[in-house]
Amino acid sequence: MRVKLSINYPFAELNIGNASVIKRESGWVEAEETKELIEAIKDGYIEHEGNIDSILDSNPEDKGSKENIKKKEGKEVWIFIETSKNAISRVSLELLGRGRELADKLGVKLAAILLTDKDNYSKDIISYGADRVYVIEDMLLENYDTAAYAKAITYAINKYNPDIVLYGATHIGRDLAPRVARRLDTGLTADCTGLDITDKCELLQTRPAFGGNLMAQILCKKRPQMSTVRPGVMHILPQDSKRKGEIVRVDVNLSAKDFKTKIKEKLKSAKKVVNLEEAEIIVSGGRGLGTKENFDKLIPALALLLGAEIGASRAAVDSGWVDKTHQVGQTGKTVRPKVYIACGISGAIQHRAGMQSSDLIIAINKDPTAEIFKVADYGFVADVNDFVESLLNELK
Numbered sequence: 046m047r048v049k050l051s052i053n054y055p056f057a058e059l060n061i062g063n064a065s066v067i068k069r070e071s072g073w074v075e076a077e078e079t080k081e082l083i084e085a086i087k088d089g090y091i092e093h094e095g096n097i098d099s100i101l102d103s104n105p106e107d108k109g110s111k112e113n114i115k116k117k118e119g120k121e122v123w124i125f126i127e128t129s130k131n132a133i134s135r136v137s138l139e140l141l142g143r144g145r146e147l148a149d150k151l152g153v154k155l156a157a158i159l160l161t162d163k164d165n166y167s168k169d170i171i172s173y174g175a176d177r178v179y180v181i182e183d184m185l186l187e188n189y190d191t192a193a194y195a196k197a198i199t200y201a202i203n204k205y206n207p208d209i210v211l212y213g214a215t216h217i218g219r220d221l222a223p224r225v226a227r228r229l230d231t232g233l234t235a236d237c238t239g240l241d242i243t244d245k246c247e248l249l250q251t252r253p254a255f256g257g258n259l260m261a262q263i264l265c266k267k268r269p270q271m272s273t274v275r276p277g278v279m280h281i282l283p284q285d286s287k288r289k290g291e292i293v294r295v296d297v298n299l300s301a302k303d304f305k306t307k308i309k310e311k312l313k314s315a316k317k318v319v320n321l322e323e324a325e326i327i328v329s330g331g332r333g334l335g336t337k338e339n340f341d342k343l344i345p346a347l348a349l350l351l352g353a354e355i356g357a358s359r360a361a362v363d364s365g366w367v368d369k370t371h372q373v374g375q376t377g378k379t380v381r382p383k384v385y386i387a388c389g390i391s392g393a394i395q396h397r398a399g400m401q402s403s404d405l406i407i408a409i410n411k412d413p414t415a416e417i418f419k420v421a422d423y424g425f426v427a428d429v430n431d432f433v434e435s436l437l438n439e440l441k
């Protein structure tokens with residue numbers, strides 16, 4: 046009997062005991078049964094097609110050594126590291142935290158891929174959970190450039206063949222990951238809010254679908270499996286500066302003509318940067334406040350007193366009360382502060398999707414049946430304007 050297999054390794058590396066590999070057709074090979082082969086299938090190292098019950102029940106003679114089966118050892122979980130102002134971005138640290146758990150479930154290494162003009166980051170990356178850091182260091186990589194980054198990462202992925210590659214769903218991640226996916230001819234799940242590993246060692250990617258009314262679970266047939274992941278969703282591991290890891294320098298032949306953009310000048314945005322994803326306290330206002338005047342009078346004042354950032358529901362944003370950069374929710378930011386105060390917000394599923402992982406949720410709403418109370422730790426049924434006004438007076 047012969048069994049049709051999908052082998053993740055190049056044909057030349059395939060060596061399963063003494064099993065003879067007969068032919069290869071676009072990633073599939075046919076191989077004769079051996080005990081090693083059957084064990085490899087059972088262990089999930091090799092995928093198969095068709096009914097293999099009869100060969101799993103059979104007891105073929107042992108023809109070779111199990112050591113010869115090239116296991117998934119090289120199939121790492123990779124995190125694309127973003128840096129800004131000489132620091133690793135928070136979403137990259139969050140991905141290292143979740144990536145660690147995924148790699149442990151798979152029994153593989155967690156690696157980071159870092160592109161930089163000067164590597165001041167590798168030790169920190171290891172201290173946040175990575176076993177290995179692939180560093181592409183080049184003076185030319187001072188600023189992000191779509192084409193050059195896509196070229197360098199595609200090169201590294203082709204060379205080291207990771208099983209999973211995760212990017213933050215940031216401006217850079219959203220720009221870069223689809224281009225890399227196209228070059229590798231693999232899939233990409235954008236804007237994931239959950240990641241797990243299935244019984245078959247696949248990456249289970251969860252993301253909101255159909256206007257947030259459904260959480261879709263997505264598997265990718267091709268390799269590597271790639272996702273962008275929303276900032277603020279995953280937990281950062283405590284830093285452990287004693288952790289040991291390996292730093293691998295990767296040489297990519299980059300030249301000036303790989304860079305398609307030139308930065309002539311960097312201008313600071315006139316707008317105040319809203320850092321909701323990193324805020325410890327958020328005071329968020331919704332349509333229940335009634336008017337822009339009420340929003341402006343109460344929400345910034347309470348935020349100032351508490352040292353908080355200002356958040357908002359989409360209804361408040363759409364009413365023109367506050368800039369879109371303050372919007373929390375499915376089409377806004379995903380936040381995970383220590384305290385989230387929802388003022389006059391109904392708690393629609395699209396809003397909850399962005400804030401329900403907050404440590405402590407306090408809600409003020411005049412309707413006792415409002416959805417927000419389902420996720421609130423403390424709920425106050427009250428007129429929000431009176432309530433916040435009294436609270437401000439108390440705090441002052």
Ligand SMILES: Cc1cc2nc3c(=O)[nH]c(=O)nc-3n(C[C@H](O)[C@H](O)[C@H](O)COP(=O)(O)OP(=O)(O)OC[C@H]3O[C@@H](n4cnc5c(N)ncnc54)[C@H](O)[C@@H]3O)c2cc1C
Pocket residue numbers: 256257330331332333334335357358359360361372373374375376377378389390391392393394395396399409410411412415427428429430
């Ligand atoms: C594809 C899609 C994406 C979306 N993305 C987002 C998103 O990212 N973020 C988001 O927030 N929404 C999003 N929405 C919109 C979402 O469905 C809701 O419409 C929105 O969150 C409602 O905002 P709100 O709670 O401020 O307003 P409302 O739903 O109108 O709720 C106002 C609440 O205030 C209470 N209230 C009224 N007056 C008072 C008062 N005087 N005192 C106390 N309470 C009072 C009411 O009881 C009510 O519960 C999205 C919708 C879609 C379809």
